[in-house]
Amino acid sequence: MTTVSPTAPQDRSLEFRSTLGRLASITIFSILLIAGAIYVVMPIFAIRWINTPFIGAFTDPTLTISGIYPSYIKWALLDLDVRHPDRIVAVNNQPITSANSLQEVLSQFKVNDTVNVIVEKGEVINQSGWASRGRETYQVMLVPFPFQSQIYEFLVPYLVGFIFFVTGCIVFYIRRRELSGRIFGLFCAMMAMMIGGLFDF
Numbered sequence: 001m002t003t004v005s006p007t008a009p010q011d012r013s014l015e016f017r018s019t020l021g022r023l024a025s026i027t028i029f030s031i032l033l034i035a036g037a038i039y040v041v042m043p044i045f046a047i048r049w050i051n052t053p054f055i056g057a058f059t060d061p062t063l064t065i066s067g068i069y070p071s072y073i074k075w076a077l078l079d080l081d082v083r084h085p086d087r088i089v090a091v092n093n094q095p096i097t098s099a100n101s102l103q104e105v106l107s108q109f110k111v112n113d114t115v116n117v118i119v120e121k122g123e124v125i126n127q128s129g130w131a132s133r134g135r136e137t138y139q140v141m142l143v144p145f146p147f148q149s150q151i152y153e154f155l156v157p158y159l160v161g162f163i164f165f166v167t168g169c170i171v172f173y174i175r176r177r178e179l180s181g182r183i184f185g186l187f188c189a190m191m192a193m194m195i196g197g198l199f200d201f
Contacts, residue, residue: 025176028186032172035165035189039158042196046154052107053142055091055117056080061099063088064122073149076140077117085122085130091115106142114141154199161196164188 056076058066065077067084088096092115096102109115117140121133168188175181 021177021182024182028172028182028189029176031189032165032169032185035192036169038193039162039165039196042158046158046199049103050145050150050154052103052145053109053111053113054145055088055102055106055115055142056140057082059088059099059102063096063099063102075146076143077119077138080138080140082119082138085124087120087122088117089120089135090118093118109142111142111144114139116140157195157198161192161194164195165192168192 054075057078058069060066065082065084065086065088069075069078088102090096091102091105094105096105117138118135119138120135123131123133125131165188168185168191171181171188172185176185
């Protein structure tokens with residue numbers, strides 16, 4: 001007659017939990033590695049973006065002028081009363097179809113060059129729709145991306161996110177076998193990627 005040790009189910013449960021813990025640690029370690037890689041690459045993209053002549057406004061991926069600006073902002077397109085939800089459609093008659101294409105076109109020019117920016121004036125309808133009010137052309141002198149804006153728009157979020165990343169790595173390394181250490185490491189990694197990525201290149 002075969003007897004089953006009363007401790008066998010408990011041993012299997014402990015082994016299962018141990019396996020889950022190892023998988024969780026590997027997963028969080030991988031996420032921290034990804035966050036670290038992002039923080040290595042991010043300054044490279046930032047420097048390339050900053051070295052491109054600046055048109056005088058931020059746009060979202062649809063090329064719509066961003067809607068919120070701090071009070072210290074005094075940029076060319078904004079000074080010409082180009083505001084959200086206006087959209088940039090061309091620069092010097094070169095069609096603009098994406099944020100990347102805008103940067104590619106601007107990289108063909110130098111600081112202090114004057115370009116013709118064609119803007120489709122927009123109007124929000126019922127908070128969800130968008131309607132065109134026609135197109136207007138603005139002459140804009142390209143400038144370097146302002147240093148003050150570099151500090152507030154990139155450096156500060158980058159440093160805050162980097163602090164989250166380093167803190168998460170340290171706590172995870174010390175307490176990776178504890179649930180609280182894993183959760184905190186994951187939280188810091190996600191916060192680092194979210195805050196560090198506020199500047200949309």
